Each structure stands twice: as C-alpha cells, then as structure tokens.
Amino acid sequence: MRGKVHPYLPNSVPDVKRSMCETIGISDVDELYEDIPQELRFRGDMNLPDPLPAEPDLRRHVNSILSKNCTCEENISFLGGGCARHYVPAICDEINQRSEFLTAYAGEPYADHGRFQALFEYQSLMAELLDVDVVNVPTYDWAQAAATSLRMAARITGREEVLVSDAVSPDRRWVMENYCTPQLAIVPVAHCSCTGMMDLDDLASKISAKTAAVYFENPSYLGPVETEGDGIAEIAHKAGALSVVGVDPVSLGVIAPPSHYGCDIVCGDIQGLGIHMHFGGGLAGFVGTRDEERFVMEYPSRLFGIARTCVEGEWGFGDVAYSRTSFAQREEGKEFVGTHSALWGITAGVYLALMGPRGMQDLGRTIMQRSQYAMERLSELPGVTAPKFDAPHFKEFVVDFTRTGLTVEEMNKFLLGRGIFGGHDLSRCFPELGQSALYCITEMHSKDEIDVLADALCECISREAK
C-alpha cells in the first residue's frame, strides 16, 4: 500500500491534494482539524489487520472465511421460525442488484421517481394480498412491525395494555417487549395445549376496558392456523379493543387474510416474498390497515402516495401525511422513522408482480400438500408425534420426539452428520412441549428430500431402540 493511491481514495494523489489545499488556503490537511482539541486527538495506532488493498487478495481472504459456512443449498434444511428458504426468482435479484436501486437513498421524488413508484407499487401489491387499503414502506422486521402495530392500537384506543398470544416467536417477543416498554403492558394469553390456538377462555378472563389490542399470529409460531380469528376479533371489539394479527404473507394465496376475520391492523414479514435468508438479514416488516384517517395518522413509517402532476396523464409520487413522522416533528412525531428495509420492499413487489394471483394460489397449495405429506411421513415413525397440535397447519409444525427417548439435540446432531439441518429445538423456550422441534416445509422441499429426512430419523430412532 505504501506510496500507492488506494482505488477508493481518488484525491490522495499528491498533486491533487496539494492544489486543493492551496484552494482552501492551507499547507497541510491536518490544519482542517484545528477545532479538535489536542487532548481529544487519538495518538495511538488502531490495531487492525494489515490491509488487502489489491482486490484479488481481498476476495481470497473474504471468500476463505465465508467458505466455512455450510449453506441450506448444500444441505437439506428444515429450519423456519421467522425466516425460511423459499424460491427467489432470478428477476428479484436482478432488480435489487441494480446500481440505481442499490445505491439510491433519500432523494426527492424528482430525482428518485423510480424508487417512489416501486415502493408505492410494493404497498399496492401487498394491499391486494392482505386485502387492505393502506400498507407502509417496510419496517426493520416483523418484530418491529408487530410492536408498532400495538403502539398504533394503543394510540388509537387511548389504552395501554395489550394482550399477546404466548405462541409468538421468543425472538420476536423479545424485540416487541423492548419496543413497547415502558408505555405498554404486555399481558400473555395462553394457547390451548391441544389445538395450539388461542385459549378463548383465558382471553375472555383477561380482556377489559384497559385492553388496547389483542395480538395473535396466523399461523402461530408453533404452526397451527388459528381458525377462530373472527371470534377473537369479536371479543376484542366488544371490549373496545382492536384485533391485531401477524400473518405469513406466503400463505395468503390460499388462506383468508386477517382482514376477512375482523382484523384491524395486520403485520408480518416479507422475507418469504423473493428475498434470500441472509442469516436473518433478509427480514423486513409490513403493517396494513383500512384507509381511515385515525389509522393512517398513527403510522410512524413512510407512506408513499400517488398523485397527478401538472402534465395531463402523468403519475407522480410523494410522502403521504409527512407531518406525522419524526423527520418532521422529532420527538412529537409518531415513534420514529429512519433507514429500515426499503430494498427488500422493492424486491417483494417484484415477487408479487411475477407471482400474480394464481402463482400465490399455487404456492400455498404446494406448500400445504408437501407439509401435510411430511407430517404424515414423520408421524409414522415410532415414538414421533407430528404434528403435535390438532389443527390445520400451513408450512410449519411441531414434531414431538419425547417418546423416542432421544433429545432434539441428539437427533439434530445425527441429522447434521447426514447433511440435514433438523427442525429448530423448542425444548428450551417451550419446555412444556418436551423434546419437540419446529419443522418448516416450503415449495423448495421435494418429496425425495422429505423421504430422506424420514429415513434418517427412522434410522436414528431405531439405533436408540437397540
């Protein structure tokens, strides 16, 4: 590196630097730091590795580290629980890798018309999938979307207690708890140990005139489709509370969207809509509602709207009700808005445009067929209960291995040796389920792969029996 100009640093060319200093009227760049007191200057050396400024060296180095990862393409993965391997159409990556979208940020609608239109279209496509009239520019993830939905409900109702199903992902619940504290009190509502759905008696005993919202997920983290959403909404509405539902949008080609069973605020994650997993970095959240001012004005997020321009027939786009945001009002705005996950929103829009109504229907159907096949295959294994809950399921289900005498940990270790990532171990976060794991089946799992799993589990169990 010594004496060479780094490719990222054009004005380190000595002559250029000198002439720029002359323009400014200084003899050395360090003079520009005159306002930084000597006692605040860092005198030491940052202990960083020797740099690799030549690109081939950098590639070798970074790729050698990444090569230590074992991927869900090289193995058969049954992991879900808030992030799943769905198919990513080639065009989704083609678009989100475009320099224009990848490197744009916060330009005005005139310089960044395409960014505004693409995100408006994302909102519009999601709105059709959810059957609602308003959807926001994405939040960080489902967890933030759920927390914001609850905060919106609290502001709309003027109440501060929210009832939240206890069959919510522990990871997500952790984010929600931090985000809602201290203004909101989160009261857990039990799920039925038989069906996995919300325990309506428990709900009825906890709901009151203090309740701002009832929150459940569909399907729940444990897999069951909640079929009593209309009943839950009725209980909530009678108490003057809102029904807030977290949903897997991948399911909505075949399963009724929450707005059809009384949901007032719907939220969830778009990672399954054309976005890779990225070790969890592919998550991005949505919030959707009716187009009523009392709802719209409580969103913290950007909402891009369509408009006409001064030229007949021309579409323009811009921020709807910008004055509600923290950009406009700082601490007086609704929660906060900043850099969230816009590029994933554009990507999910591309995905939905490709899939169309029939693609989403076909997708839901294939996933349900394959997951039912997997549940049937696994339930044939000695000592295995699949699914654990007596309910319809979409793509995820709990497999109970307790009666095999094996722990999930032992089972997954065995599977890993066969190139299989077994379902996520629930024994720590849901001890009442015994040795259970959360399995996820998507359109990416062929019958053969499901059979490989069943055979491997069978082998593991019969070894134990000997």
Added chain:
Amino acid sequence: MAKVRNFHQARWEEPVIFELSQPGERGILVPEAEKAIEERVGDGVSVLPEKMIRREPPALPEISQMRVLKHYLRLSQATLGADFNVDVGQGTCTMKYSPKVNEEFARSPKSVCIHPLQDEQTVQGALEIIHSLDLFLREISGLDRFSLQPGGGSAAALAMASIIRAFHEQSGEGDQRDEIITTIFSHPSDAAVAAVKGFKVVTIHQNEEGLPDIDQLRKSVSERTAGLIITNPEDTGIFNSQIARFTEIVHSVGGLCGYDQANANGLLGITRASEAGFDMCYFNLHKTFSSPHGCGGPACGALGATEELAAFLPVPVVERDVNGDYYLNYDLPNTIGKIRSFHGVFPAILRAYAWIMSLGAEGLRECARLAVLNNNYVLAKVSQIRGATAPYAEGRHRIEQVRYSWEELYHDTGVTTEDIARRMSDYGFHLWQSHHPFIVPQPFTIEPTESYSRDELDEYVAGLARVAREAYDSPDLVKSAPHRSVVHRINEDWFDEPGKWAVTWRAYLKKHGAPGSGGRQ
C-alpha cells in the same frame, strides 16, 4: 469552470404496474407437489375450515416475465443512485462509494443461503465476520464491545435509549431519571427514540457559533437527567471542541452519554468516542463503512459500549472460545433483550468488514482526511456562489459536511431551496433540503465524502452555480422545474388530504376512479 451536463433523466412514462395486467399471463411458475403426494394428501387446502379458505385469489396483476423485468428496469432508470451521480448533495447521508467486490461477497451463496438458527458449527464464517468487525470497531471507537444487531442508525439509537433506561432502573433511579438531552442539530431520531422509551426530551439549541449552547446544557442537567444523545459534528459540520465538557457535565449529575456517530466519516483514526468521554456510540455501516443505502435499508447501526455497559447490550453477541470456535452468547446479565430479530443485517456487516480490510488503519485515516479536505474544498467554492452562504463559524474549517443557506438568494429572487433542489435534478444531481426544523433558513447540506475526485466536485459546484445564476436571471425557470427529469411538478395536495391521498392503487381507484379520459391510456 467545469462543464455542466446537458442531462435528461430517463422518461419512460411507465404505467403503474396494475395497468400492465393481462388476465392469464404468468410471470413465474411454482413447483407442483409430486403426484404421489397429491394422491396421498389431496389438494392440501381442504384441511382448512371453509371460512379460512381464500376462494377469491388476491387481485394481483397478471404479467409475463419479460414485461415485469422491463417495468422494474425502467423504474430503476428513473432513480438516481449514487453509482450514477456526484452524490454529495444528500449531506448527513455519507453517500460514498460502495465497492462492487463487496457486492460479490454479499451475493455469495455462502452468505445468502444461511439460516439464522443453523447450528453454530455450520456458520463459523458468518460468526467470524461479526466477531472480527466487533474487534475492528472497538479500535476505531476506543469502546469495549459492539452489538451489530440494530438494523439502522435509529435502531441503534433506540438501543442506546433502552440501555440508558435499563441502567438507571438497575441502580434504582429509573423513575427519577426521566429526561434525555439532545441537540437541535442532532438527528431527529435521537430525540424520537428517547420519547419511544418514555423519556421527556430536552433539546439544546445552538449558540451564535452554531454549536450547542453549553450554558443551556448546564442549566438543563439535574437529578432527572438520564442521559445525553448527541451528534458531533452536528449537521453544520462544525466540530464541538467542548464535547468532553458536555460528557463531564452530564456524568457529573449521574447521566450516561451516547455518541451518535452514524456519520463518523471525517473522524476515523483522528478522534474517538472514548477520548471524548462517551459511554456508548453507534456507527452506521451504511454510511461511514460503505454498505450501500438500498433506497433506505436494509442497514446496520453498530452499537458500542464501555465495559461497564457491555452487559446491557442486545443478545446474542458473538464470542470466541479457547479452541478458536465462535459461538453465540446470550448470557449478558443486564441485556435489554433484542432490537432486531436474529443477528441483524449480515450483508451490511460483511460489506463493512471487507471495506475496512481493504483500507486498513492508515487507509481509514486517509479516508477521513480526504472527506474533510473535499468538504473544505467545496466550502471554498460554494462560498463564491452568489446567494449561497455558510452560516456560523465564519472563516473556520468544517469537518465532513456543511449546512449552507440560500437565504440571500431567496431574498434576492424568491427562489427557495426546494426550487433549487428540483432544478438540480435537471442536471443529474441531488440536492437535499436538510432535516426539519429549518433553523438555518433555506438550508441545503453538502457532504462530499472521500469518494469523489476533484473534477467531480468541481462539476457539482458548477451545477450549483449554474442553478443559482438561473435563479437570478430567470427565476421562473427554476421555480417551474424540473424540466428534464422523469416527471413534472407533482400536485402535492394529494398527499395531505385524507379524501385524496392514495397509499395504494386500490385506494386510488376508490377515491379517483379508473384512470379513464383524464388518465394515461
């Protein structure tokens, strides 16, 4: 004088995607379940009770594949990414070069196809990157431990406010310490997240030099002070040389100090959070550390803390055991829990790691010095433009950005900073009006970063000078801009009236009817 381009933005008059629908067309097909599966389980959907089955499919458009591609490619052309322009006009956003080799890493199957719940032994590469970047950022900040979980700067600020709350609750002063102090030129989110965490926000305004008023700070602190969240330099680009006094004053009453270093581009290797007495800081990896902005995320706000506060960070953090294996540690005794699901935005973390590895310690320092050199070079040039001024700190140098004002130009011509911004897009440039409130009248903020060559900076300044001259010579041309952008002046009434606004296409159709004679056909 550098040449100003006779630019014209792509104008495809591209319809809204729903207008492209042709019933029956398909963009992509989905694998069908194998025949043996179908025979065994049937259609799969019938297990649902009737009321839960969606009989009417969602009203998505039906479009063949190439047409979807073309539509989005045209929209991309109607977007002015940093790769295309001299993107110095979005000051505070640090629109630097995002190296393409880092995109290769971020797109590698070894990076995109890993699940966050995989066995630790199968993601050693990812954990190594996260752990190594934590170590790098410790060197850059002087702090002791980083969490890379927050999904953006605001998320990191939220984590900071959460830690401030948890810290005081733990010491039994949670109820008493209910105020967070910030400054008017710090990012709006620094104030907003404090309110989200239930704090009363105390905002320090600037003094005549444009710096936060230290006397006001002295009067504001008390036994109610929970903490300070402050940027430095603030949006003005003036370094607050009394910053260590600020942290002392807040510490003296028992408050904690958080440094918003979202944009630390002018300070890498020059001065650090630790020397200024901060307990926490955060860096935006999508600003200072080159991860691309992606139209507004996904991103990462890397949150650092001192040893004393490290136990409050979000979990898990990545550790290395005695065998050299990396693992996830959930066991932080005072953790605030989680700020984002799973482990944050890995692609942003990976790109920042690679960027630092390319530059090294000396490269980072040179990057900062050039960002400051470029900024002061632009300052010298913009100061010569009629109608433009750089309020505060006259004759002094700035760090990485300057908040300028068109007040004089507005006074002379009636042309506003919004007008100028629109006209700049006619020349292929961004110009951003700056954060609210407009303390500096008719503001604009320029941050040149290290990425642009002198010639490019000259070109941008020439663009500004051209538009300023137009404002004097033919103000209507500027006021009626844009003329060579994708679209013309937008009717903004549609955005604030509930009866008119349409956040989705279906809402548009309900409120305004199908785009018939008045619409594009």
